Amino acid sequence: MMIEEQFWETLDRAALPARVGTLAKEGWRLVQICGSCHEAFEILYSFDKDDRFLSLRVAFSKDDPVLPSITESYFGAFSYENEMQDLFGLKLTGLKLNFNGNFYRLAKKNPFLDTPPAVAPAPGGVSS
Amino acid sequence: MGQRTIIPFGPQHPVLPEPIHLDLVMEDEKVVEAIPSIGFIHRGLEKMAEKKDFQEMAYIAERICGICSFIHSMGYCQAIEALLKLEIPKRAEYLRVIWSEMSRIHSHLLWLGLTADAFGFESLFMHSWRVREKLLDLIEETSGGRVIFGVCKVGGVRRDVDAETLRRALEALAALEAEYREIAGVFSRDASVKRRMTGIGVLPKEDARALGAVGPTLRGSGVAWDARRLQYAVYGELDWAPITEEAGDCQARCLVRIREIFQSFDLIRQAAGKISDGPVAVKVPGNPRGEYFARLEQPRGEVVYYVKGNGTKNLQRFRVRTPTFANLPPLLKILQGCELSDVPVIVLTIDPCISCAER
């Protein structure tokens, strides 16, 4: 069994677009963007270049669900970012192709926002 | 400048086996822009990992998609095994490789058939699926299921394949390969097939890389990236190299798949030759803790599983980035500037798997 070596970097969301811009110039390929939300938002951006796998970790509070988009550097990120917008109720700024929360039409608004075992949705929720 | 019209395409459409909706912005016969709207198959199964036992999740992971089912469960299990630092038996690794190559052949044959149907070559469609059925019989004989294999579990595989069955399967595969060779010849040499695919839907190398294309869509544009190069399971012990084509058009993507089927036949033979006796599963110790990205090569391209566990039997986060999700932006790029009548063929050449994409 091969366990791939994976590299991590933690950075602030304000520094994200610049860092991603550098990666794009260096020729890294965007592999995936993964959002998760437990105590706080944690967004992972993964890139790949010459078999090197690098993930950027961006964490921020639930009270301030705003994130800069990286579609300036990687247009292909629009699908991930629209998905996060729908599932987590995040607000992406500078998103190039914005579905405004209509990428998925869901039975429940922002289903990934509430963490188990807390079943009841937060009062007020996140407005669209 | 002509007048612009928007033509809705899908979700229920004769050429689409699955529901996806595209708004095609047209200028006469030319597509100016394509805007997808998805969500018809969104089942929210990533969220289910928080409620289900991590071993039970293997069944759900397998049902992300019924076409690439085996590799989905294999990828999920590999991710969990990496968290548990679990060394699984060699025989199980080889069986996993054999099954995943079988599922690659079955998926590519399915794709060849659907593509032939999309450009109106009915008899070629039927022949591709006729050959595919023989492979499904083999899959059923070795794994017990036709499309949902249900054999992969955390810690190994659920059933062994005895030597006699394996020998018979190899014989049948050899016969199958001979039959497939004839069909492959039609796809690569027939004039009417060429006319529908050559020079259509070109994706240049730079665009493929920049837009994050994966799988045959990426390799058809000349980039030699195949996640099997990471040498997961026993791919490191087998002799193979990623297949690429330079042209970047529909024909190139088709040729990549055609050659990959031959490669898969070869990989199965190699794996069956090297397989050793032994157990096929180990006991699972404890619960997963930590986080890991497992990357595998699906028939449609690289797939990424992210798992995060906190030491309980439920995962904290399970995320799948499926190949079709990554291939959507390149598809929109290819569709720009094509003719309306080419849209079905172009959409099919990225081998869209909507249930994968939306999970």
Place this chain on the structure above:
Amino acid sequence: MAFFKKSPWLLHYDASSCNGCDIEVLACLTPIYDVERFGIVNTGNPKHADILLITGAVNVQNEEIVRNLYGQMPDPKVVVAAGACAMSGGVFQDSYNVLGGIDKVIPVDVYVPGCAVRPEAIIDGVVQSLAILERKAAELKRRGGSGEPEKPS
């Protein structure tokens, strides 16, 4: 096997299925199973169809489309739910986005079990639905119906 009075036409729709059942439905049309020998034709147009074959667990986005397709089909019509998801939601029954079963949306006449359903099981299901179709046709004739879609009340 009895002869059918009509050649039933079939409309297949994937309502949030995993594809496993869908490719088996397609497999029914190809040489090995070949349902066309029963006169069954897979059509893309709901107004031509007698049998609606649905796979998948139906989510909110698909609900309206399933209703639409069903509503557009002329009477008599039969609905076949193929696969564990279409019958009950299957493995996805606990998910937030799944309604869990076609019968939550439209009335289902025949259930075909399996995950994924085997083509043989689909043929069984379609054959059973034909008997129901003939019964419904007779019923309609007795009532003097015209085969027009029922107006939603």
Place this chain on the structure above:
Amino acid sequence: MPHLVIAKLLTKSAARKPSTRLYPAEKRAPPKGARGRLVMKQIETCVFCGVCGKKCPTRAIAVKRTDKTWELDRLKCIVCGECVEICPKDCLAMEGEHATAFVAKKIETHVQKPKPAASDPT
């Protein structure tokens, strides 16, 4: 001639007998070990431990110890075979033959007959 590439394939298949399986008329024996349908093989030996129900990913099995009943909701069963593997008394079996379609929803119930108490000499 690139136009006649398929000709060879077509002549061959015209000469061959049709590859269609005439399903309802001729039934193919499913391969050994195929997962077709779950059956309760022997309710007599069941101890109603309920492990099958707990392991079932779709909760298709309900075991009632007090009534000595074992119920299967075939609507939910995904024929994974987990219950067959786990059963300590080997009561369950996976048959190769697929489950046939049905018209009315029902739950398959198996009830264990009460054992004759006095007739057992051991």
